[in-house]
Amino acid sequence: MMRVLPSLTVTPAMLLSTTVAVEDPSPVWAAATAWLKDDLCHRVExxxxxxxxxxxTTATAPELDADNWKAIxxxxKWAMFDHLRSTQTTVSGGPLTVVVQPGQRxxxxxxxxxxxxxxxxxxHQGDTLITEREQSLIQHSAQNWYEYFTGDPEQRPSLVLWDLxxxxxxxxxxTIEPASGVASCGRLSVGMGVQVGEVEWEPENDALNFSRIEREFDGTLTxxxxxxxxxxxxxxNLRVRIDAGNVPRMLKLREQLNAVPALWAGWTRYPNSPYAEAFLLYGIYRRFPIRPSNKLYAAADLEIEEM
Structure with a gap:
């Protein structure tokens, strides 16, 4: 079963508390500071x-001074709420804990x-604990007994819950308990999940590779x-079978998520499947055509690109 999570934008008002002690290790911007080239600073605002x-030295705040500063x-503190899973919020020496109150379902x-x-x-609802889920983030991906006893445990890269x-x-x-003294999270998404349909076999996982290699005219390396x-x-790229009654909702979803990042999960029925991580992407859809197959079902060919 494929689901999508159109994520809420977490604002400072929603973030009730965090164990991240300071905004960032870089110094706070100050107008009177004499900055060197490539110096870093941050703005809490x-x-x-x-x-x-x-x-x-310039008196203009960095966000208004593109000639002298570039946002990187x-x-x-806020890395786990941006659109790139590669930028992590990290706490050393203790757990990473955040309390979020979305203010809506x-x-x-x-x-x-x-x-x-x-x-x-x-x-929690008020001071009452409604539900609690605990999940180990250490896993074994051994293919045989030899690898099980000799291989190192691996980090589980993601966790998604659809039934809060x-x-x-x-x-x-x-709360993320540390491993080797460090706890990190690259992206926290929260909101109301939407059921899309059943993913058909032979979906494709690929990547856009922006690395570069230069060759001579005959193919040899320079x-x-x-x-x-x-x-x-x-x-x-996935083909999804959608119930006919769900098509109007998918048309609205397609419009809602036009150039809007969301968390797409193609293997929610089997979250521990070895295929699950390959089809868990936080990004945008590039194509979302919907074709009626018969009176009961329609087919959608989804192309999703990570942010």
């Missing part, structure tokens, strides 16, 4: 870290690019060639 383009990443929660030993999810109690005033507490490693962006 924008939750962004900036790099200095030219040395000097979110602050550590939310029955689904997604945690991506995790580092930790255990995840604990709690939902959807109270409007719920407070959701997420002298002293340097392979420039750049980001590889995951993507997926």
């Amino acid at each position: 924008t939750h962004l870290v900036y790099r200095r383009i030219t040395a000097g 990443r979110p602050t550590n 939310a029955d689904s929660l997604g945690l991506l690019n995790l580092v930790g030993s255990r995840a604990l999810i709690q939902v 109690p959807p109270f409007r005033d719920a407070k959701i507490t997420v 002298p002293d060639v340097t392979l420039i490693a750049r980001r590889s962006v995951p993507k997926a």
